[in-house]
Amino acid sequence: MKYKSQKVAYWFFALSMLLLSLQIxxxxxxAFAHMGYDVLHQITPFNTARAVHTNLLVVWLxxxxxxxAYYIIPEEAENELVSVKLAYVQLISLAVVGVVAIVGxxxxxxxxxxxxxxxxxxxxxxxxxxxxxxxxxxxxxxxxKKRTTTSLVLTMGLVFAALLYLPGMIWFxxxxxxxxxxxxxxxxxxxxxxELIMGGxxxxxxxxxxxxxxEVIEKWLYVIVGLTFxxxxxxxxxHYYYIGxxxxxxxxxxIFSAMEPLAFLGMALFxxxxxxKGEKKHPNKIALSWTLGTAIVSFVGAGLLGLAHTLPGVxxxxxxxxxxxxxxxxxFWGAYGxxxxxxxxxxxxxxxxxxxxDSTTGLLAFWLSNIGMVGMTVAFGVAGVAQVYLERKVGLExxxxxxxxxxxxxxxxxxxxxxxxxIGCYIYEFIKYGRPNDEALETITNL
Amino acid sequence: xLSKSQAKVFFLGGTIVTFAIFLGLSWNSLSxxxxxxxxxxNLTPQVISGKHIWEKNNxxxxxxxxxxxxxxxPELTKxxxxxxxxxxxxxxxxxxxxxxxxxxxxxxxxTEQEANDVVAFLKWIGEVDLNGFPAKPDLKK
Numbered sequence: 001m002k003y004k005s006q007k008v009a010y011w012f013f014a015l016s017m018l019l020l021s022l023q024i025x026x027x028x029x030x031a032f033a034h035m036g037y038d039v040l041h042q043i044t045p046f047n048t049a050r051a052v053h054t055n056l057l058v059v060w061l062x063x064x065x066x067x068x069a070y071y072i073i074p075e076e077a078e079n080e081l082v083s084v085k086l087a088y089v090q091l092i093s094l095a096v097v098g099v100v101a102i103v104g105x106x107x108x109x110x111x112x113x114x115x116x117x118x119x120x121x122x123x124x125x126x127x128x129x130x131x132x133x134x135x136x137x138x139x140x141x142x143x144x145k146k147r148t149t150t151s152l153v154l155t156m157g158l159v160f161a162a163l164l165y166l167p168g169m170i171w172f173x174x175x176x177x178x179x180x181x182x183x184x185x186x187x188x189x190x191x192x193x194x195e196l197i198m199g200g201x202x203x204x205x206x207x208x209x210x211x212x213x214x215e216v217i218e219k220w221l222y223v224i225v226g227l228t229f230x231x232x233x234x235x236x237x238x239h240y241y242y243i244g245x246x247x248x249x250x251x252x253x254x255i256f257s258a259m260e261p262l263a264f265l266g267m268a269l270f271x272x273x274x275x276x277k278g279e280k281k282h283p284n285k286i287a288l289s290w291t292l293g294t295a296i297v298s299f300v301g302a303g304l305l306g307l308a309h310t311l312p313g314v315x316x317x318x319x320x321x322x323x324x325x326x327x328x329x330x331x332f333w334g335a336y337g338x339x340x341x342x343x344x345x346x347x348x349x350x351x352x353x354x355x356x357x358d359s360t361t362g363l364l365a366f367w368l369s370n371i372g373m374v375g376m377t378v379a380f381g382v383a384g385v386a387q388v389y390l391e392r393k394v395g396l397e398x399x400x401x402x403x404x405x406x407x408x409x410x411x412x413x414x415x416x417x418x419x420x421x422x423i424g425c426y427i428y429e430f431i432k433y434g435r436p437n438d439e440a441l442e443t444i445t446n447l
Numbered sequence: 448x449l450s451k452s453q454a455k456v457f458f459l460g461g462t463i464v465t466f467a468i469f470l471g472l473s474w475n476s477l478s479x480x481x482x483x484x485x486x487x488x489n490l491t492p493q494v495i496s497g498k499h500i501w502e503k504n505n506x507x508x509x510x511x512x513x514x515x516x517x518x519x520x521p522e523l524t525k526x527x528x529x530x531x532x533x534x535x536x537x538x539x540x541x542x543x544x545x546x547x548x549x550x551x552x553x554x555x556x557x558t559e560q561e562a563n564d565v566v567a568f569l570k571w572i573g574e575v576d577l578n579g580f581p582a583k584p585d586l587k588k
Binding site for chain 2: 030033034036038041045046047048050051105108110111112113114117149173174175176177179180215218219220222223225226227229230233234236237240241242243244245246247248249250252256316317319320321322324325387389391392393394395397398399400402403
């Protein structure tokens with residue numbers, strides 16, 4: 001690392017690791033419930049486990065993004081973070097909001113709106129938290145010596161993400177309106193501005209790892225985020241097919257969301273091309289695996305598997321079935337989970353000064369978690385397609401169909417065990433690196 | 448070959464144009480389509496209260512409505528038509544977990560009034576014009 005204040009990133013990554021572990025625990029609770037072993041029903045019924053599982057995902061990813069921003073911005077802007085103390089306050093408040101929300105979900109303290117379950121008073125805390133974060137980032141950036149495209153795209157993604165949180169806080173009496181604006185948050189986050197954040201982090205990693213000229217990388221970064229927005233904004237229409245709005249969305253949503261994989265394809269080709277073009281071969285093999293991995297898996301998970309059920313004729317039958325869970329898992333993992341893990345793998349040696357670049361545990365973490373997640377996706381897919389045919393085409397009762405597909409959740413749990421072992425290896429490495437320290441300063445600046 | 452500034456124009460231009468179209472279409476949907484398709488005149492205080500109860504208990508954490516939610520319990524958009532009022536009331540008023548096919552629902556033990564509100568909400572949502580969703584099972588004999 002080049003700046004002392006970058007060390008704060010470490011603690012955001014540590015929070016990420018903690019929340020990711022908890023997310024997996026709640027995933028298993030749900031998998032067992034699907035198998036017919038809803039043994040924790042009294043303490044953690046399915047709706048609690050589900051809210052905890054998805055909210056933890058959002059918070060660990062956000063914590064990872066924030067950590068990445070605290071690392072990247074000083075280096076890109078050539079300026080220490082303006083206030084490290086405030087960054088720690090922000091970290092603690094993020095952790096507090098997360099913990100209160102999760103505990104609250106066990107006591108019916110929530111809003112009950114998919115992905116936006118956080119109750120209103122806590123929403124305001126989130127707003128204050130994010131404003132503090134953005135304040136630190138923006139002031140650092142504008143007081144800095146340089147404003148690079150990478151840092152601007154990353155910052156733009158973070159600012160838009162904050163703004164788009166607001167439509168989710170408006171109260172509507174009409175369920176259709178509620179749903180309409182909920183997607184402004186959820187869809188425009190994950191298929192819009194979060195891709196800006198991902199693109200910014202990916203560009204930074206590629207510049208550092210491949211040594212390709214910044215101008216080349218940043219030019220393609222613009223093209224990719226351009227494709228993202230052109231397809232993704234109107235692609236919101238795929239959530240509007242069947243919620244009580246007009247049929248124009250069937251056409252608009254169908255066409256533009258079918259274009260969404262292009263942005264991810266661009267990202268994958270871009271990462272691979274830069275890697276092949278790069279003359280400098282960075283010794284951090286593990287960060288390289290995750291960086292290329294995120295570009296490729298996001299194309300498969302978010303791009304192709306999204307396309308698989310985005311056309312209106314298909315979505316008529318798959319909407320609201322386990323097919324969505326299939327796409328959701330590999331998409332979030334590939335596009336956002338892996339980019340955070342890629343960044344942590346890159347940053348840890350620089351923050352701590354220890355160079356565990358090529359460890360077996362590190363590579364095992366990469367392969368086991370990916371194989372596990374692909375297996376889980378297949379299990380969800382098989383269960384989902386069977387559900388669609390038996391329930392939506394043949395017209396069997398929901399409950400009867402669920403019994404028929406229980407066995408796929410056994411497969412899911414087995415694959416999830418592989419995944420968990422991989423994440424366990426990753427966290428073991430994380431702990432082995434130890435704490436960040438000032439001795440790591442400058443010594444490895446060019447890596 | 449494309450230059451960096453051209454790429455930037457592509458990004459900014461594309462974003463502004465598509466976002467403008469998106470806002471226009473959204474405005475049209477919200478002001479012209481939603482009131483008619485959802486029969487906004489039927490949004491009585493009872494229906495709204497039903498929506499509150501729906502959210503307070505995170506029903507979407509297991510069920511789907513308008514195809515949105517979780518995939519652990521049945522889709523409820525057309526439940527009023529499918530099961531009728533008495534069945535829905537029995538499920539939400541039950542003091543022991545409702546489990547018709549083995550899978551347990553949280554025992555909400557709602558009052559008569561709360562149950563009526565939930566029914567009103569589900570009846571209203573069942574009448575929303577959803578462009579044909581959910582499709583009728585076409586292989587059903």
